[in-house]
Amino acid sequence: TQAHTNTHTLCSTSCSSPCYTLGFLQKNNSLGEEGRLSGALSERQKNLFTCENSDRDVRFRRTETDFSNMFRKLLFSSCWNLWTSLPTISGRRLTVPPRSLTSTIRTSYWRAWRASTSSYLTSLSPLNKSSWTAGTRSSTAFTYEIAPVFVLMEQLTLKKMREMIGWPSGEGDGIFSPGGAISNMYSVMIARYKYFPDVKTKGMSAAPRLVLFTSEHSHYSIKKAGAALGFGSENVVLLSTDERGRVIPSDLEAKILDVKQKGYHPLFVNATAGSTVYGAFDPINEIADICEKYNMWLHVDGAWGGGLLMSRKHRHKFSGVERANSVTWNPHKMMGVPLQCSAILVREKGILSGCNSMCAGYLFQPDKQYDVSFDTGDKAIQCGRHVDIFKFWLMWKAKGTIGFEQHIDRCLDLSQYLYEKIRNREGYEMVFQGVPQHTNVCFWYIPPSLRGMDPNSQEYREKLHKVAPKIKALMMESGTTMVGYQPQGQKVNFFRMVISNPAALQSDIDFLIDEIERLGHGL
Template sequence: MATSEPRATGGDQDPNSANLRPPSGRFLQKNNSLDEKGRLAGQKNLLSCDNSDRDARFRHTETDFSNLFARDLLPAKNGEEPTIQFLLEVVDILTNYVKKTFDRSTKVLDFHHPHQLLEGMEGFNLELSDQPESLEQILVDCRDTLKYGVRTGHPRFFNQLSSGLDIIGLAGEWLTSTANTNMFTYEIAPVFVLMEQLTLKKMREMIGWPGGEGDGLFSPGGAISNMYSVMIARYKYFPEVKTKGMSAAPRLVLFTSEHSHYSIKKAGAALGFGTENVILLSTDERGRVIPADLEAKIIDAKQKGYVPLFVNATAGSTVYGAFDPINEIADICEKYNLWLHVDGAWGGGLLMSRQHRHKLSGVERANSVTWNPHKMMGVPLQCSAILVREKGILAGCNSMCAGYLFQPDKQYDVTYDTGDKAIQCGRHVDIFKFWLMWKAKGTIGFEQHIDKCLDLSQYLYNKIKNREGYEMVFDGVPQHTNVCFWYIPPSLRGMPDGDERREKLHRVAPKIKAMMMESGTTMVGYQPQGTKVNFFRMVVSNSAATQSDIDFLIDEIERLGHDL
C-alpha cells in the first residue's frame, strides 16, 4: 500500500507515485471535476464538524467505492475522506451484524461444506490474486465473510466455552486494533502495560494471595497459560534445565486428571517431559480427582525412581464442569513438595461470584493459576491469564536479556517492560477489552453475569433431569454451567442396554447436531467421554441466553431427534 503519501512537510517527490495508480483509479477529492459531480452529489460536507469538541465528528455519506482502492486511503494524499467513509461503511456492516446477532429470528449459521465455500458462493471468491480489488468489492467480501460465518454471540449459540458478544469488550477490541501496539515494553504500550499490571493484581487478590502479590501475564490462550505453569514449576525445582536441558533433571512426572484439558499433555510433549510422564488421575463419577488416587500415584512414581514435580487441579473441567477438590490436593502437594497449578481457564470466573467462589476453595494455596476471562466472563477472544504466586520466577524462567529490545539504560523504570518474562517476543494487547469491561460493569457486573449463567444451567438441569427421553451423564446439580445428557429417541427408549443400543445412541447426538447446523437454529456440543458414548454437553456463558433459549434448545433436540 502507501503508493502515494501526504507531504505535509513537503520536499521529496516519490518518483513512483504517478504510475502506481491504475488508469481506472479515480480519486476522491474536495474539488470534484464536473464529470464526477453526479457520483459525488451530497458529499460536500463529507467531513462535517457539528459540535465544538476538539475532535471533529465525521458524517457518514453515500460514497461510490467502485473506483476507489486501498491505495487511495491514508496515508495517500487526500486519503482522509475516503478513509473515514470506508471505515464508516465497514462499521455499518458490523453494527448491522451486531444487531442481527441478538435477533432470534436470524439463524445462528448458514452452513456450507468446505468444498462449497471453496467453489465460491454467489461470487464470494476466497482466492487471492496479484491485482487489487476495489473497495466496493472489499466491502462485499466483508459482508460475505460474516454471512457464511457463525454467530457466536447469538442467544442460541452454546457450542463453546467462549460465547456471546459483549458490546463493551467489542469496543475495547476495536480500540486495541486501532492502537495496534505490542505489550513487550512500556515504551510503546505505557497504558496497556499498566492496565495489565493492575488487572493481574486484582485477579491475584481474588485468588486470595496476600496483598495480591505475585506475578503474571496475559497469554494467547489457556493452553499456553498451562504450558507456562509447567515451565515455571520445572524452573523452580530444577533451574539448571534452562541451561542444560532435561538431561540435567531426573525423570520428572506431572499429574493431572483424566478429565483435564489436553493442554497439560501437550505441554508435557512440547517441553520434553513426554506424554508418558503425564500421569492421569482417576476421578469420581462427577469427574473430580480422587485425592487418594493422586497420593497413590505419587508414591508409585517415587517407588519407580521418578520425581513427581507438578500437579494440575482443574477448576471447571471442559466436559463435566467439574471442580477438583483443591484443598485436599494442596495438602498432598505440600506433603510431597510439589508445584500445585490450578487450571481455572473455564472455572476461574466463578471467583467473581460470592455465591459460587467456594467451588475453588483452596485456590489461594496454588503456586500458579490459569484463568481465561474470554470464557466464563464473556470477554472477547483472546484473553487468558497465567498468574503466579512467587514474584520473579516468571522472569527467571524465561528471560534471555536481549539487549536490542530491553535496554537497561532507558529513561523510565524498565521493570515495567514485560517482554522478557514471556516465551513470546511481541505480545498482543489482550488486556484493554477486559479492563474496559471491568470498568463498565464493575466486579458486581461480572458476578451478576456468572450467577445468571449458573442459574440458567440449573434451569436446564431441572427441566430435563426427570423428563422422558433424557438421561443425565452424571447425577446431581452440575457444579459449573455444564449440563451433560443423552437424548434418547423414542426408537431406543424400550431397548435393553447393550452394544446395539450403545452403538445407536452413539450416533444420535452427531445426527442431531448435523441437522441443527444445517437448519442453523442453534448449536450445542457433543462428545464421548471414556466409555460413555456421544452425549450433549450444554454450557452457558452467553450473556444473551435466557430460559426461553434453553426451552428452544430442548424443543429443537426433540424435533430433530424424534424419528431417529
C-alpha cells in the same frame, strides 16, 4: 461510613491497593446493592472479602473521593487515574507527562504509530487508524515506552486477579497469554524452573525424569505441554476421577508413590477448576495437602471456571485456590471478554522473568530513562504481544465486579434451569447425577425407538452412540442451533450444553429442547 466500607470490601480479598480497588466497584455503588451485598455473607466469605485494618479504611475513603470525583462520567477515567497514580506505584516520576486526558488515552496508540516510522518492527497501517480501538489491536504489550497505559493496565489487573485468588496483598507474578493452553504451558515451565533451574541452560538432562499429574478429565493442553517442553506425554500421568469427574485425591497420592518408587521425580499437579466436559472442580484443598507433603508444584487450571471467583455464591468451588502456586484464568471464556484474554497468575514474584528472560540487549536496554521493571516483554515466551488487556479492563470498569458476578450467577441459573427441566423428563438421561458445578449440563436424548431397550446391551449402546451426532448434523442443516457432543471414557456420545452468554433466556433453553425432540423424535 459503614456503607462505604462494605462497598470497598466486596470485591477485594485484600486492601492494599486502594487507588484502583474502588474503580472496579464504582458502577454498582448504590445503597441498594450495598445492602444486598452486606447481607448473606458466610463467615468464610467475610474473611475473604473483609479488610481487617481500619486504618486502611480511612485510606480507602480518601482515595475513593479522589478517584471517583475526578472524571467519573468519563469512560476512560481509568487511564487518567492510572497515569496520575503512577508515581505512587513506581515511586518515580514519569519521563513522559501526558498533556491532556485525550492525549493520555491515545498515548499508547500514538507511540505505536510514531514508532512505526522509527525503530519498532511491528507495524501499523493507515487502514487501521479509523478508531481508537484499533490502537489496542496494533500496539504491543512489550515495553513501557511503547504501550505505557496498557502495561500499567496489565499490572494492575493482574494484581486485582491475584487478590481475587486470595494471595496476600495480591502480590505475585503473571502475564496475559494467547490462551489457556499457553497459560498452562507457562505453569509447567515455571514449576520446572522452580525445582530444576538448570534445565533452562542445560536442558532436561540436568533433571531426573520428571512427572506431571492431571485428571483424566482435564484439558489436553497439559499433555501437549508435557510433549512440547520435553517431558514426554507418557510422563503426564492421568488421575482417576469420581462419578462427577473430580480427581480422587487418594489416587493422586497412590500414583505419586508409584512414580517415586520407579525413581522418577513427581514435579507438578494440575487441579482443574471447571473441566471441559463435566464442568467439574477438583478438590483443591485435598490436592494441596498432597502437594505440600511431597513438595510439588500445584497449578489450578481455572481457564473455564475462573469466572466463578467473581461470584460470592459460587466461588466456594475454588476453596483452597490460594494455596496454589499458579492459576490459569481465561476472562475470554465464562466472563464474556472477546477472545483472546487469558492470564497465568503466579504466587512467587519474579519467577516468570527468571524462567524466561534472555536479556536481549537490543530489546531491553537497561539504560533507559524510566524504571525498566515495567518492560514486561522478557518474561514472556513471546516477544511482542497482542494487547489483550484493554477490552477486559473496560468491561471490568463498565460492569464492575458485581456486574461480572451477576453475569456468572445468571449463567449458572440458566444451566440449572436446563438441568431441572430435563432431569426427570421422558427421553432424557443425565450423564452424572446432581446439580452441575459449572454451566455444563451433560445428557443423552433417547429417541422413542430406543426407549425400553436394555441399556446395557451392545445394540442399545451402538444406537445411542449415533443419536447425538445425527441430531447435531440435523441442527446444522436446519441452521437453527448447534450443541456439542462427545464420548467420555466408556460413555457413548452425549450432549454437553454449556451456557456462557447471560443474555440467553429460558425460552432459548426451551427452544433447544424442542429442537432436540423435533429432530430426534423419529430416529
